[in-house]
Amino acid sequence: MDFPLMIMSTLLAFLLLGGVLASKASSDISFNVNYNVTWGYDHVMSSNQGREIQLSMDNYSGAGFGSKLSYGSGFFHLRIKQPEKDSAGVVTAFYLTSHTHNRDELDFEFLGNREGKPYTLQTNVFSNGQGNREQRTLLWFDPTADFHSYKILWNHHLIVFFVDNIPIRVFKNNTNIGVSYPSQPMQIEASLWNGDSWATDGGNTKINWSHAPFKAYFQGFNVNGCPSINHNYYSNIQHCSSSKYWWNTRNYWKLDSNQQRAYEAVRTKYMNYDYCGDRPRYPTPPPECLSQW
Numbered sequence: 652m653d654f655p656l657m658i659m660s661t662l663l664a665f666l667l668l669g670g671v672l673a674s675k676a677s678s679d680i681s682f683n684v685n686y687n688v689t690w691g692y693d694h695v696m697s698s699n700q701g702r703e704i705q706l707s708m709d710n711y712s713g714a715g716f717g718s719k720l721s722y723g724s725g726f727f728h729l730r731i732k733q734p735e736k737d738s739a740g741v742v743t744a745f746y747l748t749s750h751t752h753n754r755d756e757l758d759f760e761f762l763g764n765r766e767g768k769p770y771t772l773q774t775n776v777f778s779n780g781q782g783n784r785e786q787r788t789l790l791w792f793d794p795t796a797d798f799h800s801y802k803i804l805w806n807h808h809l810i811v812f813f814v815d816n817i818p819i820r821v822f823k824n825n826t827n828i829g830v831s832y833p834s835q836p837m838q839i840e841a842s843l844w845n846g847d848s849w850a851t852d853g854g855n856t857k858i859n860w861s862h863a864p865f866k867a868y869f870q871g872f873n874v875n876g877c878p879s880i881n882h883n884y885y886s887n888i889q890h891c892s893s894s895k896y897w898w899n900t901r902n903y904w905k906l907d908s909n910q911q912r913a914y915e916a917v918r919t920k921y922m923n924y925d926y927c928g929d930r931p932r933y934p935t936p937p938p939e940c941l942s943q944w
């Protein structure tokens with residue numbers, strides 16, 4: 652091997668190793684780097700040097716946390732393990748929200764259930780204050796047994812909700828047919844709270860407090876997001892559509908054919924409610940429903 656080539660390959664090996672180490676380090680960072688506890692401080696416990704957070708809920712309080720920054724695009728994720736056993740009425744949420752009057756919000760809501768009955772995962776999309784876009788999917792695994800990744804892709808073209816790597820919901824930028832699309836800076840939030848007025852069997856199945864405290868566990872506190880820039884109380888996210896962010900590049904403008912197949916299979920097999928198909932509620936389906944694929 653001649654000398655320059657040897658240097659090159661050594662350099663390359665170092666770069667690769669460095670990349671592996673860097674990505675491992677950044678995917679495994681402490682909660683405090685990007686997040687703050689927002690409520691229920693005494694119901695939050697940190698372990699493994701802040702790499703895992705436990706929220707608990709009893710009949711006195713639940714708890715929640717949120718990102719320090721607001722973002723204008725990204726591929727957001729958390730790994731979550733849901734409360735075990737009888738969790739009817741208990742809701743674990745992971746969402747992005749703008750906290751504005753005309754809010755933009757992208758929600759994952761895990762609806763607990765009586766022991767042995769499946770968890771339902773509800774998703775919703777708010778844009779410019781308009782929500783009422785619930786979809787519900789049964790999970791095809793036991794979300795209380797282990798951590799799973801839940802992800803939200805948000806760029807100018809597409810919003811996708813993923814469970815592990817399976818797309819379960821797609822919301823396209825349909826502004827060209829008059830559907831508003833989330834465009835405001837959003838914070839990442841997660842919480843564990845009492846939803847027994849609505850979450851399980853339409854609110855008929857209540858929390859059994861003899862099983863409290865309920866506990867949800869979170870990991871994965873690195874953030875793949877474009878932070879908004881604040882100028883005199885005005886927060887700017889125009890730079891967040893730049894293709895220098897990988898989640899804005901062409902590969903993320905639509906599902907690839909494998910994702911599309913997985914998406915269709917999950918919808919067919921596990922989706923048990925879609926506002927788009929709820930005729931009593933929407934005699935005429937909202938316009939975005941005609942272009943979900």
Ligand SMILES: *[C@@H]1O[C@H](CO)[C@@H](O)[C@H](O)[C@H]1NC(C)=O
Binds near residue numbers: 711861
């Ligand atoms: C909360 O639960 C505890 C333990 O089960 C019980 O002793 C207490 O009375 C409950 N408090 C309220 C306000 O329901």
Ligand SMILES: *[C@@H]1O[C@H](CO)[C@@H](O)[C@H](O)[C@H]1NC(C)=O
Binds near residue numbers: 686718719720
């Ligand atoms: C987060 O907590 C830090 C201190 O722990 C505080 O300085 C900061 O203002 C908090 N940020 C938000 C957005 O609440």
Ligand SMILES: *[C@@H]1O[C@H](CO)[C@@H](O)[C@H](O)[C@H]1NC(C)=O
Binds near residue numbers: 806825826834
């Ligand atoms: C939606 O797409 C249009 C182009 O069709 C683009 O001009 C607009 O910026 C996008 N909206 C958002 C909020 O990303």
Ligand SMILES: *[C@@H]1O[C@H](CO)[C@@H](O)[C@H](O)[C@H]1NC(C)=O
Binds near residue numbers: 862
């Ligand atoms: C609540 O859980 C306790 C303990 O498992 C059980 O004895 C009781 O019947 C449950 N209550 C309801 C309303 O299911």
